Amino acid sequence: MGKTLAEKILSNKSGSDARAGDIVIAEVDLSFVQDTTGPLTVRQFQASGFECLINPTRTILFIDHAAPSPNSALSNDHTLLRDFARQHGCVISDIGDGVCHQIVVESFARPGDVIVGADSHTVTAGGLGAFATGMGSSDVAIAFGLGKTWFRIPESFKVAVSGDFPQGVYAKDLILHFIGQIGADGATYKALEFSGDAVEKMSMSGRFTVANMAVEAGAKVGLFPADEITQAHLASQGRGGDYQPVSPDADAVYEKTIKINAADLEPTVSMPHTVDNTAPARELKKIKIHQVVIGTCTNGRLEDLSVAAGILKGKKPAQGVRLIVAPASRRALLEAIEAGYIRTLVEAGAVILPPGCGPCLGLHQGVLGKEESCLSTANRNFEGRMGNPRGFIYLGSPATAAATALTGEITDPREVM
Amino acid sequence: MLKGKTFKFGDGISTDHIIPGRYAHLRSDLPELVKHVLEDADPDFAAKVKAGDFIVAGSNFGLGSSREHAPLVIKMAGVSAILAKSVARIFFRNAINLGLPVLICDTDKIDGGDELEVDLSAGTVKNISNGSLLTFGKIPEVMLHILNEGGLIPYIKKHGGFRL
Numbered sequence: 001m002g003k004t005l006a007e008k009i010l011s012n013k014s015g016s017d018a019r020a021g022d023i024v025i026a027e028v029d030l031s032f033v034q035d036t037t038g039p040l041t042v043r044q045f046q047a048s049g050f051e052c053l054i055n056p057t058r059t060i061l062f063i064d065h066a067a068p069s070p071n072s073a074l075s076n077d078h079t080l081l082r083d084f085a086r087q088h089g090c091v092i093s094d095i096g097d098g099v100c101h102q103i104v105v106e107s108f109a110r111p112g113d114v115i116v117g118a119d120s121h122t123v124t125a126g127g128l129g130a131f132a133t134g135m136g137s138s139d140v141a142i143a144f145g146l147g148k149t150w151f152r153i154p155e156s157f158k159v160a161v162s163g164d165f166p167q168g169v170y171a172k173d174l175i176l177h178f179i180g181q182i183g184a185d186g187a188t189y190k191a192l193e194f195s196g197d198a199v200e201k202m203s204m205s206g207r208f209t210v211a212n213m214a215v216e217a218g219a220k221v222g223l224f225p226a227d228e229i230t231q232a233h234l235a236s237q238g239r240g241g242d243y244q245p246v247s248p249d250a251d252a253v254y255e256k257t258i259k260i261n262a263a264d265l266e267p268t269v270s271m272p273h274t275v276d277n278t279a280p281a282r283e284l285k286k287i288k289i290h291q292v293v294i295g296t297c298t299n300g301r302l303e304d305l306s307v308a309a310g311i312l313k314g315k316k317p318a319q320g321v322r323l324i325v326a327p328a329s330r331r332a333l334l335e336a337i338e339a340g341y342i343r344t345l346v347e348a349g350a351v352i353l354p355p356g357c358g359p360c361l362g363l364h365q366g367v368l369g370k371e372e373s374c375l376s377t378a379n380r381n382f383e384g385r386m387g388n389p390r391g392f393i394y395l396g397s398p399a400t401a402a403a404t405a406l407t408g409e410i411t412d413p414r415e416v417m
Numbered sequence: 418m419l420k421g422k423t424f425k426f427g428d429g430i431s432t433d434h435i436i437p438g439r440y441a442h443l444r445s446d447l448p449e450l451v452k453h454v455l456e457d458a459d460p461d462f463a464a465k466v467k468a469g470d471f472i473v474a475g476s477n478f479g480l481g482s483s484r485e486h487a488p489l490v491i492k493m494a495g496v497s498a499i500l501a502k503s504v505a506r507i508f509f510r511n512a513i514n515l516g517l518p519v520l521i522c523d524t525d526k527i528d529g530g531d532e533l534e535v536d537l538s539a540g541t542v543k544n545i546s547n548g549s550l551l552t553f554g555k556i557p558e559v560m561l562h563i564l565n566e567g568g569l570i571p572y573i574k575k576h577g578g579f580r581l
Contacts, residue, residue: 023557023558023559023581024581025578025579025581036438036441036444036484037483037484037485039444039445040444040485040486040489044569044570047570048570048573048574049574065441066441066442070442071442073442073443073445073446074441074442076445077444077445080445117483118483118485119482119483120481120482120483120507122483134483134507135483135507135510135511136483136484136485136507136510136511136514137485138485138511138514138515138568138569138570139510139511139514139569141570142569142573145573146573146578146579148578148579149579150559150579150581152557184429184477184480185476185477185480185503185505188477188503188505188506189506215507218477218480218505218506220506274429361438361441361482362433362437362438362439363438363439363441363442367439380433380481382431382433382434382481383431383433383434383457384433384434384437384438384439384457385433385437385438387437387438387439388439389437389457
């Protein structure tokens with residue numbers, strides 16, 4: 001009997017014939033933390049009695065969630081991480097480098113890797129065929145020291161996407177639609193495995209957007225096969241040698257198959273306060289928006305900034321709308337500068353934040369006021385997420401975000417394209 | 418045997434409800450952080466909860482972020498176990514790693530304020546307030562070993578690695 005992507009990767013990394021439901025101890029190829037989970041990881045690592053990292057060049061501390069630091073307490077946490085990196089010789093990614101998940105897929109993750117990160121959106125690297133999943137600080141501390149962790153091999157849902165995306169409809173709309181259908185706990189503990197002709201044609205940027213949000217359906221991983229598009233992505237980052245093809249067996253066994261025709265999709269929005277509370281953007285026309293955020297690990301890549309700049313070129317946000325753009329990485333920012341997108345966005349009234357998590361998690365750089373509404377390209381709209389339990393967060397694609405900035409109410413981007 | 422009073426919550430209590438990102442600056446100051454536990458779901462919870470009490474919730478408890486501070490502040494507040502219809506994956510693993518039991522059972526039969534007796538080894542929940550008896554789902558063996566050692570760090574210190 002054939003194997004799913006999850007079974008294949010975890011069999012390989014555990015040296016066993018692993019099937020859904022089995023518990024294995026697997027090698028970890030890359031482990032990382034960020035600045036809000038890292039200090040606890042450092043303390044747990046020390047409490048475990050480890051004296052050194054097992055693989056310092058594949059251990060990364062990211063300072064991205066509160067970067068640059070907005071207050072002294074977080075500055076002290078950053079100092080703790082920098083000191084640990086100096087002492088143990090691991091990689092530190094400091095302020096302005098960008099969001100951990102984007103840097104992982106640009107510079108570190110390889111198809112077939114097992115990756116654990118103390119951040120739930122670690123699943124992003126599933127876009128290039130890595131078994132990448134979020135864990136807590138203690139689990140990652142142990143992976144730092146042992147280079148191994150335990151996994152239950154997940155059952156897999158096959159998500160087969162066929163057809164062509166209509167104009168104005170993107171990978172973000174696909175994943176929001178999917179989560180709306182299956183629910184925020186519809187894939188708890190499962191692996192989502194994406195396939196179909198629409199997936200074969202999908203850009204790496206789109207694959208990362210979809211994989212990034214697998215956790216919003218409760219999934220452990222969101223996996224894509226590694227193919228020629230993956231190979232081209234790695235080569236463009238100077239890492240062509242990291243490529244290996246990864247694909248499921250034709251006779252792999254899935255718990256469920258979900259079929260989606262991309263041609264049927266519309267610009268989709270998640271409404272407060274859950275990601276699975278979705279509706280077509282066109283049905284939300286009268287909802288007034290005070291702040292638009294374009295960026296984050298979900299949609300802060302060059303392709304996203306290109307779509308937003310295309311819609312906003314030569315225009316201005318509606319009166320009373322604040323437009324915030326946070327590129328996902330230094331590389332995405334530099335490429336967007338070279339392509340002219342940053343100039344276009346600044347001329348269109350955008351505030352450009354340093355590469356990083358920006359206002360996504362409510363720490364700084366765009367905290368909502370009471371009764372204010374935000375349309376964000378991020379991945380989460382929980383109550384209080386953007387720093388104010390009395391704020392309202394809507395999620396959509398960069399195109400929906402840009403169109404909404406122009407009108408000041410939630411707008412189907414096809415109306416302005 | 419665990420004994421205490423229940424605090425009841427609904428479905429979809431996220432890690433942002435349990436400990437919002439806006440308090441990230443307190444994550445290295447746990448006595449301050451714990452004052453905000455579940456603030457966005459029940460602003461009075463931190464003041465009312467007593468050692469030994471239980472959190473009783475609906476489905477998908479702890480969805481969202483990987484922040485281990487979510488189960489950590491719940492444990493520090495004195496909660497002896499979480500009972501829910503279902504729990505998000507990362508939260509479940511984090512709670513067990515800290516030695517905080519998470520028990521999956523039909524929580525519709527438990528009201529806020531009920532007195533419970535939980536027998537971890539027998540897998541039963543006795544509701545003193547209404548006389549009912551519930552059973553909870555088995556915790557996977559590897560997690561049970563971690564829980565029985567008081568959490569992941571004591572487990573690793575004792576065994577030097579994972580043992581299946």
